[in-house]
Amino acid sequence: MKLKKSLDEFMFKILRKFAKVKEKTLHAEALVRDDMWKKLQNLLGKGYIWFVVTPANYEYCKSYFNIKQDKAQFTHILAKRIEILKKYNEEIQLHIHLCNVPAFFDNKLQDEKFEESMKFLNSLGINPTKCAPGWRQYNDYTIELAKKYGIKWIYDYTKNPRKKPVIKDGLIINYYWKFWHDYELI
Numbered sequence: 001m002k003l004k005k006s007l008d009e010f011m012f013k014i015l016r017k018f019a020k021v022k023e024k025t026l027h028a029e030a031l032v033r034d035d036m037w038k039k040l041q042n043l044l045g046k047g048y049i050w051f052v053v054t055p056a057n058y059e060y061c062k063s064y065f066n067i068k069q070d071k072a073q074f075t076h077i078l079a080k081r082i083e084i085l086k087k088y089n090e091e092i093q094l095h096i097h098l099c100n101v102p103a104f105f106d107n108k109l110q111d112e113k114f115e116e117s118m119k120f121l122n123s124l125g126i127n128p129t130k131c132a133p134g135w136r137q138y139n140d141y142t143i144e145l146a147k148k149y150g151i152k153w154i155y156d157y158t159k160n161p162r163k164k165p166v167i168k169d170g171l172i173i174n175y176y177w178k179f180w181h182d183y184e185l186i
């Protein structure tokens, strides 16, 4: 089993060398930082799908990216920057960090995070149809919630560039093998 796994990993590595990136998937999560935002201007008009964080992930962003603003300021700046993305006709979708440990998933917290995220994006006139869960972690309840909020695609990372999308409970799980974190571009 272990041997098969390492063989697969080796094969995927080779395949990735020659595979084309079908969609440029960007996880935009440090964009409230001014230094980050300045860099991100270079990506405007380049065909990225901007999976943006929302205030539902304020605590995550604060601890991961040394954000100094309080939540109200964070929300205000984030909204302003997303408005600019809109002006440039960028595709804006949902990035949401739910929980990094599958055993700790919690339906009530998922409810709250989804509700807060969608309210925020909807208030900016954005109705996301694609969702990229942070840390690649989501469960069956995430799919149920995503559907409730009009999401049609879950974007999930895979090492295998040939992995085809699958339909799960009426939602499409779309696999990407290459993606960008905004904070890796700084």
Ligand SMILES: [Zn+2]
Pocket: 027, 029, 095, 097, 134, 135
């Ligand atoms: Zn993320």
